[in-house]
Amino acid sequence: MVGNLAFVLLSAILVNNFLLSRFLGICPFLGISKQVETAFGMGMAVTFVMAMASAITYLVQMLLVQLHLEYLQTLTFILVIAALVQLVEVVLKKVSPGLYKALGVYLPLITTNCAVLGVTLINMTENYDFITSVVNGIGGALGFTLIIVTFAAIRERQATNKVYKSFEGFPLALVTAGLLSLAFMGFNGFNLKALLGL
Amino acid sequence: MSIKNDLTNGIARENPIFRLVLGTCPTLATSLSVSNGIGMGLAATVVLVGSNAIISALRNVIPDKVRIPAYIVVIAAFVTIVDKLMAAFVPSLHSVLGIFIPLIVVNCIILARAESFASKNPVINSMADGLGMGMGFTLSLVLMSTIREILGTGKLLVAKDFGFAGFKLFNEAFAAKIMISPPGGFITFGLLMALINYISQRREARANGR
Numbered sequence: 023m024v025g026n027l028a029f030v031l032l033s034a035i036l037v038n039n040f041l042l043s044r045f046l047g048i049c050p051f052l053g054i055s056k057q058v059e060t061a062f063g064m065g066m067a068v069t070f071v072m073a074m075a076s077a078i079t080y081l082v083q084m085l086l087v088q089l090h091l092e093y094l095q096t097l098t099f100i101l102v103i104a105a106l107v108q109l110v111e112v113v114l115k116k117v118s119p120g121l122y123k124a125l126g127v128y129l130p131l132i133t134t135n136c137a138v139l140g141v142t143l144i145n146m147t148e149n150y151d152f153i154t155s156v157v158n159g160i161g162g163a164l165g166f167t168l169i170i171v172t173f174a175a176i177r178e179r180q181a182t183n184k185v186y187k188s189f190e191g192f193p194l195a196l197v198t199a200g201l202l203s204l205a206f207m208g209f210n211g212f213n214l215k216a217l218l219g220l
Numbered sequence: 221m222s223i224k225n226d227l228t229n230g231i232a233r234e235n236p237i238f239r240l241v242l243g244t245c246p247t248l249a250t251s252l253s254v255s256n257g258i259g260m261g262l263a264a265t266v267v268l269v270g271s272n273a274i275i276s277a278l279r280n281v282i283p284d285k286v287r288i289p290a291y292i293v294v295i296a297a298f299v300t301i302v303d304k305l306m307a308a309f310v311p312s313l314h315s316v317l318g319i320f321i322p323l324i325v326v327n328c329i330i331l332a333r334a335e336s337f338a339s340k341n342p343v344i345n346s347m348a349d350g351l352g353m354g355m356g357f358t359l360s361l362v363l364m365s366t367i368r369e370i371l372g373t374g375k376l377l378v379a380k381d382f383g384f385a386g387f388k389l390f391n392e393a394f395a396a397k398i399m400i401s402p403p404g405g406f407i408t409f410g411l412l413m414a415l416i417n418y419i420s421q422r423r424e425a426r427a428n429g430r
Contacts, residue, residue, distance in 0.1 A: 043402050045249035049328055052244065093304065096322040097296040104289060136245050136326045143319040188418035189410075192241055196410030204403040 025218045027157050030150075032214055034161030040137045041169045042203040046162075047137030051170055052195055054128060056181070061174035063121070064128050065167025069160065071110060071132050072141050075103050076159030079142040080152050099142050100133075107133045137166055173202060223348045226341075230352030236329045237360035238416050243329040246320050247361060248405040254377050257365035258358065259313045260320065263302050265354025267324050270298040272338040272350035279339050291334045292325065299324045329353060367408055372399030 040046045047068075054064050079099050086092055111129050114122040122129070132138060141162045145155040176198055185194055236242045243264075250260040274294050275282075282290045303321045306314040314321065324330065333353055338346040370376055374395040376387045398404045 045245050045402065045405070046323075048244040048248060049242075052241070093300060096300050096303065096325055097293065100292055100296050100325050101289070104292065134326045134328060134331060136323050139323060139326050140319060143322055147319065186414075188414045188421060190417075193410045193414035193417065196406050196413065200403045200406030200410060203406055204398075207401065207403065 027154065028218055029214055030154055030158050031161040031164075032218075034158050035165040035168065036206070036209040037212065037214065039165045039169060039206055040140070040162045041166055042199070042206045044140070046140040047135050047166055050128070050131065050135055051166075051173065051199070052192065055170050055174040055177055055195075058171055058174045058178060060128070061170045062167065065163070065170055067110070067129060068132055068135060068137065068166055069163035071103070071106060072138055072159040072163040072166075073156055074106055074110075075099075075138050075142055076145055076155045077152070078102050078106065080145065080155045083146060095146070100139060103138050103142070104133045137162065169202070169206075173199065176202070223345055226345050226348040227352040230349065230354070230356040231359065232356070234353075235356045235360060236353055237357060238413055240329075240332070242332055243327045243357060244409075246323065246327060247364060248402070248409060249320055250317055251361055251364040251368055251405060251408075252372070252400050253369045254362060254365045255313065256316055257361035259306075259310065260317055261354065261358025261361045263306065263317075263321060264324055264327060264329070264357055265351065266302055267295065267298045268330055268333060268350035268354045268357075269347050270301075270350075271295045271330060272333060272346040273343055274298075275334045276338040276341060276343045276346035287339065288331075288335075291331060295330055295334070296325050329357060364405075364408060364412065367412075368399045368404060371396050372401075372404060 034040070038044055041048065041051050050064060050068075055061050079102055082098055082102055083095065086094060086098065107130060110132075111122070114129070141159050144162075145158055148158075150158055177195065180194065180198070189197075230236060234240055237244070237247055246260055246264070250256045271291070271294050275291055278290075278294075299322060302324070303314075306317075306321060333349060337349045341349070366376070369378070370389060372395055374388065374390045374392045376389060396404075399408065
């Protein structure tokens with residue numbers, strides 16, 4: 023059981039990284055990766071929302087199956103996520119105004135981060151149980167945080183370099199992300215199951 | 221602005237992929253083959269035209285404060301329709317695109333057009349804008365996927381749903397598998413965007429020179 027959970031967690035972080043191999047959450051990845059600090063804050067907020075969303079949508083899906091309303095999956099999931107992000111915003115504003123201020127405009131934008139809706143849909147297609155869904159959500163989000171922080175550190179270095187004019191901004195960021203993704207492809211040959219003794 | 225202008229706006233001047241840099245996730249994930257690219261592009265176009273039309277028709281009814289949730293519900297309804305239609309008529313394309321079909325809901329192009337165009341313009345203009353943006357998205361996907369499919373597999377236009385095996389351009393042994401894996405997606409996208417920037421900067425410089 024624990025081994026299986028560790029397998030789901032590690033493969034969500036390293037092997038099937040949301041950003042680099044599943045292409046989920048590229049918009050915030052390119053938009054909010056100019057500074058390590060904001061990238062980290064974003065990563066943490068996304069981690070909380072993804073873990074909560076995985077748990078709640080699991081329960082919502084059970085309800086939908088009971089009522090034979092499976093075709094409403096997409097619609098209810100996105101509404102759950104939007105409500106959750108709103109809730110996080112309200113609670114954070116009350117409990118920790120400092121963090122709330124630091125995250126600023128990035129907080130409401132989590133609703134349209136496709137990694138959040140993506141992880142809930144992946145949980146459903148993979149038929150994960152409740153605990154595994156939550157672990158997959160946390161793993162996916164930690165992988166997201168790892169990459170966005172690494173990438174921000176690379177971009178901080180690049181900012182001071184002289185770049186060919188047509189490569190300024192997005193093109194350079196995309197090619198850099200490609201090289202980073204190439205490095206992470208190495209984890210594909212990594213036998214996680216043997217490592218965890220499964 | 222005329223309807224024709226709204227229609228062509230999305231194709232070149234404000235191309236959602238290469239100019240506005242919206243909807244990058246599906247661009248990278250579904251540009252493995254031309255048929256996937258076209259399928260994804262058309263699915264998003266249908267959702268764009270439909271949601272733009274409904275949101276534009278309701279623009280005076282929806283209260284300003286709850287507009288974003290209201291838009292999301294309209295978009296999600298259209299996405300569900302497209303999802304179920306594709307599952308019924310093009311099942312293998314549907315399974316290849318997988319979660320990227322329901323993820324059209326959070327495609328920034330659609331919400332961005334609802335917010336910045338459909339909420340302010342009449343129904344016909346909004347539909348034209350949706351169609352133009354959808355076409356711009358589809359054409360960009362076709363461009364990306366043509367490059368990736370040829371270099372990555374040595375074939376072009378493989379379409380399983382229509383029983384088409386594709387044109388074989390060169391031996392698969394010479395194909396660069398990296399092009400159809402994630403890094404190839406990022407790098408192709410980056411180089412294409414740089415090329416487009418280069419062309420438009422040259423054009424601008426020439427226009428200023430004279």
